[in-house]
Structures are given as C-alpha cells and as structure tokens.
Amino acid sequence: MSCFSLRARVEEHLRQIYGARETQELEAITDRLLSAMGLRAEAPCLGQGVEQPSQWSAADAYLISYGDSIYREGEKPLHSLYRFLKQELDGVVSAVHLLPFFPYTSDDGFAVMDFTSVNQTLGDWEDIEAIAGDFVLMADLVINHISSRSAWFENFQAGVDPGRDYFICRDPAEDLSRVVRPRASELLREVQTVAGPRHVWCTFGPDQVDLDFSNPELLVEFARIVHLYLQRGVRVFRLDAIAFLWKQVGSDCLHRPQTHEIVRLLRTLVLHAEPAALLVTETNVPSRENLSYFGNGNEAHMVYNFPLPPLLLHTLYAGDCHALSEWLMSMPAPPLGSTYFNFIASHDGIGLRPVEGILSELERDRMVAMVEQLGGRVSVRKLEGRVVPYELNISLFDALSASYQGSDPWQQARFLCAHCLMLALQGVPAFYIHSLLATPNDYERLLHTGNARSINRHRWSADRLAEALENSQSPQRQVLEAMRSLLAIRRQQPALHPNASQYVLQLGSEVFGVWRQSLGQHQTLFALTNVTDRVQCVSLHSVNLDAAVEWRELLSGVRLAPDQASIELQPYQSVWLSSL
Structure with missing residues (x-):
C-alpha cells in the first residue's frame, strides 16, 4: 500500500474494512483514530517495518506469567513477581508477557471489566511500569470480547452510551451452524435490556460477550487503549483471540478479510506511535490459518507457533520425530521483519486444533488418553453437532513424566529435552513461568475453580518457592539452573x-x-x-x-x-x- 501521509494510509485501511461507508464518515473516523493515538494527521507515512530485518536477536527470550503467579502475604503480587524477575531472571529473559492484569470477572483475567485500570489486588500502573523499565513488556489486548459485568455491557442493557451499540445481537432462529468455536457452551445468551430480551453473541462463554467491530466506534475506543498501554511502557501487544473478531453470518466467522485489515490498521497505528512496538497474534487454529497472520509482512510481527506444543508432546511420547520433521519442512521462512513466537507451555492448555491435518485422529486420541492417564484433563468443543477434544490441560512437567512405553526415570531429561529442542528452532522462545519452575499439576486449584485450565495455573508462595530453589535436589532448582545455562549458551550463537x-x-x-x-x-x-x-x-x-x-x-x-x-x-x- 503506497501513500504520502499517515492520514491517507489509515483512511485506506478503513475503506477496506467499511467499504460501503461514505467518504466523509471515513475521514471523520480517521481523524478520531489519529487523535486517540496522539498522532498528527499530516505526518509522513512510514513503511510497515519490513525494512528492518532484525528487531530481535538470539539473546531474546520471553517469560509468560500471571501477575499473581508468585505471592507473599501482605505484599502486592506484582511486587513479589518483580522481585523474582530481578533476582532469578535478570539477564536470563529479555521480555515478560504479563497476562491480563485488569479487573475481571472470570477466565483468570480474560473476561475484562475495565481495559484502562490495573486490578487492585495485583498492584497499580506504577508496578506495571517498574517491570516495563527492566524488561520488554508484553500485554494482552483482549479485543474480541469483554465481561458481561463491564460498564460497556451494562450500558448496552440500559440503552446508553458508551456501549449501547457495542455488541452483536442475533435471532436464535438464524442458522449459525457454520460458526467455528473453541467452546461447547451456547453461542447466544439471552439478556434483558430496556428494549426487551436480546440474544448476544458469546464465542467463549456467557461471561465473555463479543464486541461488534462493524461499529467503528470500537476501533476508536481500542486506539485509546493501545495509546494508554504505550504510555505505560507496553511494547508488545498480544492480540488475544483475534481470529474471531469479525462476524459474518453464513460464514465460519474466522479470519475474515476485515479481521486481517484491522490487524494491518493496528500495525500502522502502533508503528507511527512507537516504532519499537510489536504485534503478536494469538490464533489457536490449524497451521496454515495461523500463518496467514503474517500477511505480506504487514500484519503480525510474530505469530504464536501453536502446532509446536502438541507435536513435541507427540514426539516425546512416541519416541518418533517424523511428524515434527514433516511439519517443520512445510513451514515457510517468515517474511522479513517477522518471526515465530515459539512456546511449548502457556497459561492455556495444549491445543489440538493446530495439529489437524498433521496428526491422525488415532495419534491425537492416543495423546489424549495419555494425558488423562497422567492426571490431566481434556477440554472439548462442539463441531457439527458432536463434542470433540479441543485442549489438553496438564502441567508440562507432569505431562512429560512418562512416554507410551510407560513410567520411567526420564521425566526431567525429557522435560529439558523439549525445551532444548524449542531453543534450537527458528523464532523467539517463550517460557511459561511454571515450566521454568517445574511446577506439577495443581489439583487443589482445579477443585476450587472447576476450570480445567486451573490445573496449570498454580500460585507459588514466594517463601515456599525460595525454599525449593535453595534445595539443590529439588526439580525447581535443577530445572531453573538448566534453563539458565541453556539460555546463556543460546544468546551467544548468531546461528x-x-x-x-x-x-x-x-x-x-x-x-x-x-x-x-x-x-x-x-x-x-x-x-x-x-x-x-x-x-x-x-x-x-x-x-x-x-x-x-x-x-x-x-x-x-x-x-x-x-x-x-x-x-x-x-x-x-x-x-x-x-x-x-
């Protein structure tokens, strides 16, 4: 896309998204977007960053953590986490993905009530800025949905702004059978409004109500949010569940052209506001669909490499790397200025959709049975009227405690093997905090929440963690030391x-x-x-x-x-x- 001004480029993005709108309306939206981002309309249009072949190096590695993954009584959890980062990981990881730290109602932070404030039980914006001062900070832009108890949704029910026109309402008699979803709950939820009962769209569950981006007001709202995060030190934006953003009845509502154009628009806005900032797309879908978010080097700077976790699990269970090798040989080199975001464990489970077409159903089902045998859980989704496995919920340390050959003494070796293999691959590596700490399944938290994902969302007492790390025989100490050593060697290798x-x-x-x-x-x-x-x-x-x-x-x-x-x-x- 060529243009002479930032204003012209943004207006062209909007034309691709809202093609039927009047030019005067698009111009007005353009001006409001630029104002929300603190940008000058007459500013020259920069390139999309593809001229820069290297915005990262072999020294880069991310840590993924909740704000309260480590806590101490009487102390803000963000203080406890920051102390751990400085004491144990300074110079080991270069960046921190701090999972949603906003007020929320469910899904451990992803049902956000207010995108502009910090959850007071965690800390405040000063705590966020402290982490951003010592590490590259990655934060979630939870752009697809919002909590059903948010001010926006309450305004929708009351028929007032802002929020009155922010949500998708459909007739339950419509045929929505083609819509692809990651959950088994009902797609539409009935709610009471001043205008009577309405049925709102809920891709991820009844407490997470989808936002309607056919209303450009939402783009302006999120431009303000992005600008705020940049001011607070965020430099990497994880576009949560971005694949589901644009709804078109009669389609599967995944990866719509408007969704890709919104990603391109966000990249343009972020590039001009902060050239060092990056976009990462989180799309837990089959491999080819996932890769589409590179665009032509003008969408995501990094895409989550979702097939890697289930393929590594399959490889180490079976003692057979054929599927892993075949998949990697089919992977294209990322466009200039882009790369893969490699991970093998995260706050979510190990998704199975990404290996559709890579592993057979028999191989998938064998892996599902193995995880259940090792004490894990399996989440499901609806597909064409039937329920199918969607995600494996288990701590990675426990997931690798055995192979298809049975129990053995190789748990720690197998666990480190998985990470060593990841570190050798093209892309930027990311470590879930519970992988660095060899955290086992948390059955107490699972029982308390009833959420299968809680099994891998342990909260470490800072004192108990310190004791474990002081014990030379503990898996926590041994694994963390081994990971530090691997990363120290890796950062010195140009290859x-x-x-x-x-x-x-x-x-x-x-x-x-x-x-x-x-x-x-x-x-x-x-x-x-x-x-x-x-x-x-x-x-x-x-x-x-x-x-x-x-x-x-x-x-x-x-x-x-x-x-x-x-x-x-x-x-x-x-x-x-x-x-x-």
Missing part, C-alpha cells in the same frame, strides 16, 4: 538468531535435527536431539559436517576429534555442534 536459516535434517525417526546458519553465514550450527529413551548413535557423515572445519559441542564445551565418525546421544540428550 540461533530468530531469522537465521533453518533446514530440517533427515536422521531417522529417533533423532531430530536442524541445521541453522547465521544471517552473515559466520556460524553453522547443527542441533541434534535424541527423542527416545534409548541411546542413539548418529553418523557425523549423515549430518554432513565439513571435515575441514573444527567443531565444538556447545552444551558440554567438548571439541570433536578431527577423525570422529559418530556421536552418541544418551536418552533425550541434545547436542549443538558449532563451527569454530
């Missing part, structure tokens, strides 16, 4: 830059391998991982190591002998072979 070239090696089903080449081709790195519980011998000839080059194994620091013909991998061991 592990998020955009460095990546090629999948063909080493059989028991050993997964990737070949990484730094952007300036100064470093070649081969990452090999034994995904089985048996020793594997890998021929260095099959890896195609250049015999004229000296090689070192980075994780152990050992140099390979010039005439070495093979390398032996212990169960779940990874090696990173680097040219010297």
Whole structure:
C-alpha cells in the first residue's frame, strides 16, 4: 500500500474494512483514530517495518506469567513477581508477557471489566511500569470480547452510551451452524435490556460477550487503549483471540478479510506511535490459518507457533520425530521483519486444533488418553453437532513424566529435552513461568475453580518457592539452573538468531535435527536431539559436517576429534555442534 501521509494510509485501511461507508464518515473516523493515538494527521507515512530485518536477536527470550503467579502475604503480587524477575531472571529473559492484569470477572483475567485500570489486588500502573523499565513488556489486548459485568455491557442493557451499540445481537432462529468455536457452551445468551430480551453473541462463554467491530466506534475506543498501554511502557501487544473478531453470518466467522485489515490498521497505528512496538497474534487454529497472520509482512510481527506444543508432546511420547520433521519442512521462512513466537507451555492448555491435518485422529486420541492417564484433563468443543477434544490441560512437567512405553526415570531429561529442542528452532522462545519452575499439576486449584485450565495455573508462595530453589535436589532448582545455562549458551550463537536459516535434517525417526546458519553465514550450527529413551548413535557423515572445519559441542564445551565418525546421544540428550 503506497501513500504520502499517515492520514491517507489509515483512511485506506478503513475503506477496506467499511467499504460501503461514505467518504466523509471515513475521514471523520480517521481523524478520531489519529487523535486517540496522539498522532498528527499530516505526518509522513512510514513503511510497515519490513525494512528492518532484525528487531530481535538470539539473546531474546520471553517469560509468560500471571501477575499473581508468585505471592507473599501482605505484599502486592506484582511486587513479589518483580522481585523474582530481578533476582532469578535478570539477564536470563529479555521480555515478560504479563497476562491480563485488569479487573475481571472470570477466565483468570480474560473476561475484562475495565481495559484502562490495573486490578487492585495485583498492584497499580506504577508496578506495571517498574517491570516495563527492566524488561520488554508484553500485554494482552483482549479485543474480541469483554465481561458481561463491564460498564460497556451494562450500558448496552440500559440503552446508553458508551456501549449501547457495542455488541452483536442475533435471532436464535438464524442458522449459525457454520460458526467455528473453541467452546461447547451456547453461542447466544439471552439478556434483558430496556428494549426487551436480546440474544448476544458469546464465542467463549456467557461471561465473555463479543464486541461488534462493524461499529467503528470500537476501533476508536481500542486506539485509546493501545495509546494508554504505550504510555505505560507496553511494547508488545498480544492480540488475544483475534481470529474471531469479525462476524459474518453464513460464514465460519474466522479470519475474515476485515479481521486481517484491522490487524494491518493496528500495525500502522502502533508503528507511527512507537516504532519499537510489536504485534503478536494469538490464533489457536490449524497451521496454515495461523500463518496467514503474517500477511505480506504487514500484519503480525510474530505469530504464536501453536502446532509446536502438541507435536513435541507427540514426539516425546512416541519416541518418533517424523511428524515434527514433516511439519517443520512445510513451514515457510517468515517474511522479513517477522518471526515465530515459539512456546511449548502457556497459561492455556495444549491445543489440538493446530495439529489437524498433521496428526491422525488415532495419534491425537492416543495423546489424549495419555494425558488423562497422567492426571490431566481434556477440554472439548462442539463441531457439527458432536463434542470433540479441543485442549489438553496438564502441567508440562507432569505431562512429560512418562512416554507410551510407560513410567520411567526420564521425566526431567525429557522435560529439558523439549525445551532444548524449542531453543534450537527458528523464532523467539517463550517460557511459561511454571515450566521454568517445574511446577506439577495443581489439583487443589482445579477443585476450587472447576476450570480445567486451573490445573496449570498454580500460585507459588514466594517463601515456599525460595525454599525449593535453595534445595539443590529439588526439580525447581535443577530445572531453573538448566534453563539458565541453556539460555546463556543460546544468546551467544548468531546461528540461533530468530531469522537465521533453518533446514530440517533427515536422521531417522529417533533423532531430530536442524541445521541453522547465521544471517552473515559466520556460524553453522547443527542441533541434534535424541527423542527416545534409548541411546542413539548418529553418523557425523549423515549430518554432513565439513571435515575441514573444527567443531565444538556447545552444551558440554567438548571439541570433536578431527577423525570422529559418530556421536552418541544418551536418552533425550541434545547436542549443538558449532563451527569454530
């Protein structure tokens, strides 16, 4: 898209979204959007950031955490979390994804009551700014829906502004069977309003009411919200559930052209307000659909790599990396100025939709049964009148406590193997706090909330966590130290830059391998991982190591002998072979 001014570009975005609107109306909306973002209409139009090949490096790693994942009696949880970050993770992770820290009514923060204030039980904006002062701060823009107890929704029921026209009402007699949803609850919820009973659209459940972006007033509202977050130090915006944003009856209501154009509009606005800010799209959908949010290098800077968690789980359960390798070979290199957001655990469960078309139903069902056997839960969704598995709810540490071969002593090795493999892949790595801390399933919290996801949303007492980290034999201490070591090694490797070239090696089903080449081709790195519980011998000839080059194994620091013909991998061991 070419234009001479920011105003012209924003107006063109709006024309793509609201094509039937009068020019005068689009101009008025444009002016209000720019004003809400604190931008000058006459400002020159910048590029979309694709000229910058590297907005990240091998030193980047994200931590994902709730504001109260660590708490101490008598102290604001954000203070407790900040202390942990400074004491244990300063120089280890570069960025923090702080999950919704706003007042809310359900879904552990994602049914937001007020987008502009901090939940007082966590802290205040000063606490948010303190974290943003020492780490790159990522925050959720919960843009698809809002709490049914929010002021906006109460105004809708009362027929007053703001909120009167912010929600989607449909006749329950309409055919909405094509709508794709991640839940088994009813799509429409009946509510009482001053105009009588209405049926509002609720993609994620009755307490999370979808917003109607066919009303451009909502774009202006969210521009104000984005501007506020930027002022408070947020530099990365996670666009929560963005795939569901635009509703069109008669369609599946996923990935509509207007949704993609709104992402492009947000990127334009954010770029001009803060060139260092980034957009990350959260789309828990099949792989090809997920990749569409790169656009032409003009939508998301990063997309969540959703197939990775279930594929790694399948790989380590089966001791077979075939599906993982096949999937990675099909993955395109991200557009210039974009990359993947790699993770293998998060506050949500392990989604199964992303491996549709990658794993068979038999492979999926075997994985579901394994998670249930290990004490996990399985969330479901409705699909064409039937209920199907949607998400695996279990802590990753417990999920990797066994394989299809049965119980064994390899839990910690298998767990570290999964993260070591992730760290070798193209993209920026992200660690859920409970993975860094080897947190087991929280059955007490699960029983208290009745929400399957609570099993993996433990709240650590700061004192108990300190005790665990002081114990050299605890999995918390051992895992955290191992992760620190891995990240310290990784940040020194140009070949592990998020955009460095990546090629999948063909080493059989028991050993997964990737070949990484730094952007300036100064470093070649081969990452090999034994995904089985048996020793594997890998021929260095099959890896195609250049015999004229000296090689070192980075994780152990050992140099390979010039005439070495093979390398032996212990169960779940990874090696990173680097040219010297």
